Amino acid sequence: MNQATFWFRVRDSLWFLPLLYGICSIIAVSVITALDDWLVPQISDSIPNIFLTGQSVATEIYGSLITATLTMTTITFSTIMVVLTTYSSQFSPRALQDFMRSKITQHVLGVFTFGFIFVLINLWLLSENDQKELLSPFFTILIAITSLGFFILFIHYAAHWVQVNFLIGTIRNDTSKIIREAFEERTYGEHQHWDHSQIENIRKKDRQTIYAKRSGYIQKVDYNYLINWTTKNNLVLEANFQVGDYVPKGMPVFYFWAFSDIKDDVTHDKFLTIGDERTDIQDIEFSMEKLVEIAVKALSTSINDPNTAINSINRIGGLLSELAGNYRPVTYYSDDDGQLRLIMEQKSFLDYLYTSFYQIKHYGKDDISVVYSIVEALYKLAIVSDNDSLTKEIWNFNNYILESVEVSELSSMDYEHLKGIMEKFADFCGEELNW
Template sequence: MSEHRRPRVLSPLREHLRDTFWFAPTAGLVCAFVLWAAAATADAAIVDLLRERRAYDDIGDLTAIAEDAKTIVTTVSQAMLTFIGVVFSISLVAVQMAAGQLTPRVVRIFVRSRISKLTLTVFLSTFLFSLLVMTSYESEAEPERVTAVPLVQSVVTLMLVGLSLLLFIAYVTTTLRMMQVGPVVDRITREALRVLARQPAGGTEGVALPPETGRVAHRGRAGVLRDVHVARLVRAARRRGAVLRLIPRIGDYVVPGTPVLAVHGGRPPDAGILRSAVSVGVDRIFHQDVAFGLRQLVDIALRAMSAAVNDPTTAVQCLDRIVQFLAVVAARPLGAVVHRDRRGAVRLVQALPDWEDMVDLGFAELRACAAGSPQVTRRMLAGLDDLLLLVPEGRREPLLRHRALVEEAVARTVAQPADRAFALEPDRQGIG
């Protein structure tokens, strides 16, 4: 029986915000307004200090400097919004091309990209800040009557422009990488491994559940079960003296009326707890879905092997990452996981894919499409052989089954014995 870390309470909210594109720019606009207010206060304090000292010549010099900077601020405010529109229009076209070549699910990479959100945030903040600075310029020319000189504001505007230019370079570089197969599949694999590392190890041996006393049905909208608020469900089960069992797996499509939680012992939790602890949406997300990364890699490989694309090298690159992912979980306990309260009592049981599920997801569809492509069959056989060296004895059967099925598919598809022998020779690069 393995020990499990207590889940972080804010983790679901943070992940859901990462899957949106509005939160960071909105927060940036608020910060831009606060920064402008602070800079305006600093400018007013400088002028007040100089007026107390009757340093009107210094006020005149500051006014002259600010007037020179006004031209730059005006140009920035006029050009920034147009610049934002052009840059992101081109970027969206690039993302659309990547989605068409790979899979529509790669759009999530753009949405979750920190550099994309940071770039848009800084661009919009620079535009708003420059507009606010324009309101601080005064028409009064006599130093004795000047109440504020937007010098600090002008300097901050120039700093924001410089930051925008640097972020533009980084953003273009990142967008171009998103159009390449290697960086995309590598990004998917790294995120899938991070999700796997956050999940507690599976295995419910030695955990005896009380008799089932009821079930809680889903009452919200139909959709994909994206994640559950584990800490909230654990607290609800502890208050009711029950053990909750999540019936669907993360990534399953649920409709109203279908049971979501089985209650073992104790009383069922309130329906409001379920609504706030179970997140249902349109698409799957990475947060708690350990198989979603593998699903995306398979989708990219399947599209690459389609007759319309016919790009087996991309399929081989996906197989490299599929084997990498399965090698990480080769000796890891899989299956259902248990979540405990502070006293160590089991309060929530959650079903996760087991080893056979992972292997079938990684190879079943690709195996059916790969028989006519020796590059893919050779890489698949090499990957299966590598995994057979890593897995314990009890996990060899699914790998041996898929290896035999690959050989059978090639035997049915390839007529010439020499071609069959070539297609069935393991090669980690496929064909060179």
């Protein structure tokens, strides 16, 4: 694992920010205690009495604030558990990552950690200090007020997160960002095609293999580092996976052909991240699957909320529209000198279409409102795609969606409603509708 990936994981872990706040709390206690011991006795006459507190009053303040901080922390953890339970049972277990990685959640826990450690250490130091006038209780009160403000903020924030529409919107915005980052301009070369004879000549050489060092999901590929590494060692790599795939330990993840002596150890740790669970660092499909799971859960007989499913379908359609506008079927990657360095097949646009709707099709085929919403989303996707080949793929995929619908058995209004959108769809795609 390279250093950037390590710090990325540490930064997004639940314990990192509370630990950082705890360390800052210890530093703050040290500074304020030094002020009480060295500065306050010298300038106490110049400090307004409102900022100074006696030892007995300070003891009462610290005791009360420790209890209050623990109470707020307990309620916060209880609220977190309620949100997690709601996500698991009604939305998508995969969406738990989004809530737990939220900076507000982590900063709230961090502030409570800061406040509790600050008050506890001050109370402990107070028994060793017979000073009559102290400045530290004033700062403790400010920290307590700040903690209360963060507590109110978290309750407001958690109330939004348990609303399914807010969650759907958040996932949609995060996935949109991932799509933009996945297809932004690169410093290395990206190509859809490459000279076939050159590739054949490369593959005639002795092929070597890089094996997965552990089992897990492919979470991230550091393309910049990988291209630089292959250029330095004069290699051509061919990936045997796609981001989001599960690989068992010992599975070949890369094949490579060396054209000179290799300078570095041949290992994937520095440019490939394998983890225990899928993440949305580079995995567009995984992010979209969260919306799919919310839609499928909403269509279950226990919940029976087709409007939530329709909302998810509309957001999926919007993401597919963004994907269609940015999608590049890149397979070959070259260095600054135009030399082939990496062969890695990407997911096709049809793969994203299929992943987005095949489960919703299966569970929602008996609800005409869901079927209509899928057809409408595909129709709008075809309009904005501005690509004849993609439009053809979308039309064919729409026919796949309708294979599970008994059109002849629809009631008159349902039939006319669906036929209306299909006629517009067929007219736009230049196809004939035989209904």
